[in-house]
Amino acid sequence: MHLRRKLIAGNWKMNGNLAALAEIAATADAAREIAGVDVAICPPFTLIAPAVTRSGGLVIGAQDCHAAESGAHTGCVSASMAKEAGARLVIVGHSERRADQHESDADVRAKAETALRHGLTAIVCVGESEGDRAARGHVAVVERQLAGSLPDSWEEGELVVAYEPIWAIGTGKVATPADIGEMHGAIRAALVQRFGDLGDRIRILYGGSVKADNAAAIFGVANVDGALVGGASLTAAQFVPIIEAAAAS
Numbered sequence: 589m590h591l592r593r594k595l596i597a598g599n600w601k602m603n604g605n606l607a608a609l610a611e612i613a614a615t616a617d618a619a620r621e622i623a624g625v626d627v628a629i630c631p632p633f634t635l636i637a638p639a640v641t642r643s644g645g646l647v648i649g650a651q652d653c654h655a656a657e658s659g660a661h662t663g664c665v666s667a668s669m670a671k672e673a674g675a676r677l678v679i680v681g682h683s684e685r686r687a688d689q690h691e692s693d694a695d696v697r698a699k700a701e702t703a704l705r706h707g708l709t710a711i712v713c714v715g716e717s718e719g720d721r722a723a724r725g726h727v728a729v730v731e732r733q734l735a736g737s738l739p740d741s742w743e744e745g746e747l748v749v750a751y752e753p754i755w756a757i758g759t760g761k762v763a764t765p766a767d768i769g770e771m772h773g774a775i776r777a778a779l780v781q782r783f784g785d786l787g788d789r790i791r792i793l794y795g796g797s798v799k800a801d802n803a804a805a806i807f808g809v810a811n812v813d814g815a816l817v818g819g820a821s822l823t824a825a826q827f828v829p830i831i832e833a834a835a836a837s
């Protein structure tokens with residue numbers, strides 16, 4: 589098994605403003621003292637460029653990109669635009685976009701391919717609904733999303749998978765270590781089956797109500813290589829302890 593360096597990525601969603609960038613600076617100051625963990629924050633597009641100036645070495649990312657290089661797509665942002673603003677990473681296929689913007693697996697794969705072509709790290713999100721889990725179809729749903737959403741090739745380290753059960757996002761309901769272990773194990777098996785040894789190098793993040801008080805237990809689960817953090821990434825006071833827990837795991 590490969591040793592995979594942990595990645596803690598914050599997703600600010602549609603939150604934040606210029607004043608809130610002080611939280612990124614404070615996180616960067618603290619993270620400088622924490623060894624062995626990669627840290628990223630994905631603010632809204634408008635804050636990427638100013639965030640980079642406050643990032644003190646933290647990776648700044650985008651929350652989405654368009655699959656096309658340019659063109660008549662009002663309101664959208666391309667991968668090259670996000671990169672020019674200073675993003676080094678992009679989240680694609682978040683369940684909120686799959687639901688609100690009706691993004692399909694094929695859309696997500698196309699976005700990931702465009703991001704990778706521009707040298708951005710792509711975090712591809714998958715995750716089941718509460719109904720899928722109740723029907724015991726959760727593993728099959730996620731395997732299907734992986735099959736349809738992941739590109740065929742990437743540079744080492746630039747493809748990341750985030751497993752986020754939809755029912756755990758922003759709800760305070762966290763999947764149990766057993767639930768997380770079952771799914772991360774199934775994701776790892778699917779990655780290795782499709783990509784061989786390379787599939788063992790892909791980091792798999794857990795997301796869904798990760799907080800300081802549950803982070804250590806989550807990072808103790810096999811095949812959990814970090815976290816995609818929403819609400820708790822908005823302040824350094826809540827985000828830094830999660831980074832510390834990853835370093836200690």
Ligand SMILES: O=C[C@H](O)COP(=O)(O)O
Pocket residue numbers: 599682752756757758759760795796797798816817818819820
């Ligand atoms: O992208 C992050 C996730 O959707 C998790 O959000 P949350 O930590 O607020 O539950």
